[in-house]
Amino acid sequence: MTHRQVLQALTGLLMGMFVSILAGTVVSTSLPVILSDLNGDQAAYTWVVTATLLATTISTPIWGKLADLYNRKLLLQLSLVIFVVASAVAGFSQDTSMLITMRVFQGLGAGGLTALSQIVMADIISPRERGKYMGLFGAVMAVGTVGGPLIGGFITDAINWRWNFFVALPFAIVAIILIQKTLHLPVQAKRKVSIDYAGIVLLSAGVSLLLIWVSLAGSQFDWASMASVWMVGGALVALAAFVIVEFKASEPIIPLSMFQNSTFTLSVVASISVGVSMFGTSVFLAQYMQLARGANATQSGxxxxxxxxxxxxVSTIAGALISKHGKWKAIMVIGSVLQLAGLYLLGTIHYDTNFILVSFFMFLLGAGLGMVMQNLVLVVQNAVTPAEIGVASSGIAFFRSLGGTVGVSVLGAIMASKVVDLMGQKSQELQAALGALGEKGQEIGLALSSGNIPSVHTLPDSVRVIIESAYGDGVAHVFFVAAPLSILTILAIIFLPNLELSNQTRAQRASSDAAEDGKSAVLAEAEELLVEVSAASVAITPESEELSGRK
Known part of the structure; x- marks a missing residue:
């Protein structure tokens, strides 16, 4: 395909990705407002984010397996429809339970878009050329991630937060039409399929139980309690059963044989840490801006x-460099180091840290993620067979989402505990500030004691400084705890085999491999024939030799 043909084919795909990211990020800056309006607490805040990540995590490998079995174009459009319908219904939420439920369905659609976009890329673009197009995906991701909070903040302040869930609908309709008109994929050979239903159920049960335990332990029940024992034990049993089922399934959701490939295994380790950094920072930075710096939704964006x-x-530049020179390892090592530096530096911030410094720390972290995140998928797709590209791509996305999901849950619990401790240390100072406000102070005190997330920018200055200080240090503590995970990313990338990037698309590689297999089969037959001829010549008896000599 020419560059123009590739861009035409990617138009609808990029629009679909933009819709997914926009609908996910447009609510990020308005979540504190949404939770305040729906009377949600910190646990609900965490679950509004975690529900989407959990559904994305569980569904990503399922979509990846379906992509190896069914029409990818149709699956892509189906995932987009699921996503935007759930977004529209979420706009009518009357409580946090309804909102969280719709966020689960958003996650199911997002899992399809996440997995299928990478798989379709492998169908039409070679690994060597994919770098610069991965840069386009990084650019779309960044535009959606930057534009989402800005649009969401403006809509929340100017109209109503509910309209955040409707804004993606026109883009989604355009994306579905563009995919239908512009995306033309190679025809897949039809074959009998078998879906691993047992694996789907066990994986969902195991991961869900673990995340629910992390979210509720310490608030609804003690960490060391029978509830914890039952939930953790049940999760481990489900995951152990999942491993056994995957060994025996004819079409496993996550083929465990993939872990024999060192590139895939090391990329999984790196992806978990990248997921924590990507999803964790996006969630807690919004809280830092609004709860520690008193910004409204628009300012937060x-x-x-x-x-x-x-x-x-940086993702655009890195992708172009990889396509031009075919070298990826040095870029990814530098990116992983920047990721560690960005997280560590964000772990040192306070509510009153100079914003120029905070901006520099955020830029470092974003640059590191831009150099690593998309390229992990690229090196894995390059290292596996064409038949494994779908499941390998979705596997990396699965573990990245899993890292983000677990990370947000764990870090959310750590932050909630830290904020409670910090508020306890400042209780006398807070009581004095509230007492000086009279009746208004009593109302604010009741609101704060309910556990609901406050609208900090509306509080009086004397109270606001105390709340901002507690949340600022709480968010910084979260980044500081997350930073050591980036060391795993550095080590995993250093030990990744430095394979040369292929110049063939998935279909070309499959055709080439088939030709090689055919050539090998012919050579094997020739060798067998030679062996038979040699054996026949050795089998000539002395009598026949003597007779031959007489003649």
Missing amino acids: LMTIPMMAGLLI
Whole structure:
């Protein structure tokens, strides 16, 4: 395909990705407002994010397996429809339970878009050329991630937060039409399929139980309690059963044989840490801007631009360099180091840290993620057979989402505990500030004691400084705890086999491999024939030799 043909084919795909990212990020800056309006607490805040990540995590490998079995174009359009319908219904939420439920369905659609976009890329673009197009995906991701919070903040402040869930609908309709008109994929050979239903159920049960335990332990029940024992034990049993089922399934959701490939295994380790960094920072930076710096929804979106600018600019440049020179390892090692540096530096911030410094730290983290995240999928697709590309791509996306899901849950629990401790340390100071406000102070005190997330920018200055200080240090603590995970990313990338990037698309590689297999089969037959001829010549008896000599 020419460059123009590739761009035409990718138009609808990029629009679909933009819709997915926009609908996911447009609510990020308005979540504190949404949760305040729906009377949600910190646990509900975490679950509004985690529900989508959990559904994305569980469904990604399922979509990846379906992509190896069924029409990818149809699956892509189906996932887009599921996503936007769930987004529209979420706009009518009357409580946090309804909102969280719709976020689960959003996650199911997002899992399809995440897995299928990478798989379709492998269908039409070679690994060597894919770098620059991965840069386009990084750019679309950054635009959606930057534009989402800005649009969401503006809509929340100017109209109503509910309209955030409707804004993606026109884009989705255009994306579905574009995919139908512009995306033409190679025809897949039809074959009998078998779906691993047992694996789907066990994986969903195991991961869900673990995340629910992490979210509720410490607030609904003690960490060391029978509830914890039952939930953790049940999760481990389900996951152990999942492993056994995957060994025996004819079409496993996650083929465990993939872990024999060192590139895939090391990329999984790196992806888990990248997921924590990507999803964790996007969630808690929004809280930092609004709860520690007193920003409203629109300002919060503007204040997170440096991180997304780092991701946008650096991912585009890195992708172009990889396509031009065919070298990826040095770029990814540098990116993993920047990821560690960005997280560590964000772990040192306070509510009153100079915003220029905070912006620089965010840019570093965004740059690191831009150099690593998309390229992990690229090196895995390059290292596996054409038949494994779908499941390998979705496997990396699965573990990245799993890292993000577990990370947000764990870090959310850590932050909630840290904020409670910090507020306890400042209780006398807070009581004095509330007492000086009279009746208004009593109302604010009741609101704060309910556990609901406050609208910090509406509080009086004397109270606001105390709340901002607690949340600022709480968010910084979360980044500081997450930073050591990036060391795993550095080590995993250093030990990745430095394979040369192929110049063939998936279909070309499959055709080439088939030709090689045919050539090998012919050579094997020739060798067998030679062996038979040799054996026949050795089998000539002495009598026949003597007779031959007489003649």
